Amino acid sequence: MPTDRIYLCCGATDLRRGINSLARMVQQVLALNPHTGAIFCFRGRKGHIIKILAHDDQGFCLFTN
Numbered sequence: 001m002p003t004d005r006i007y008l009c010c011g012a013t014d015l016r017r018g019i020n021s022l023a024r025m026v027q028q029v030l031a032l033n034p035h036t037g038a039i040f041c042f043r044g045r046k047g048h049i050i051k052i053l054a055h056d057d058q059g060f061c062l063f064t065n
Contacts, residue, residue: 012047013042013051015049015051019053
């Protein structure tokens with residue numbers, strides 16, 4: 001399922017968070033549904049690490065660099 005929405009979450013995020021915690025953050029802070037197929041990008045405090053949260057028809061994927 002291709003997506004046309006990519007959200008860059010501004011500010012630093014605690015990258016010790018996992019899939020459930022980041023999905024909850026999308027719901028509570030951004031007031032968005034993380035199950036829509038959109039891609040959510042989070043950056044760490046120093047800015048050199050990112051995590052990407054995405055949902056497809058089978059579940060969540062969490063990518064990190």
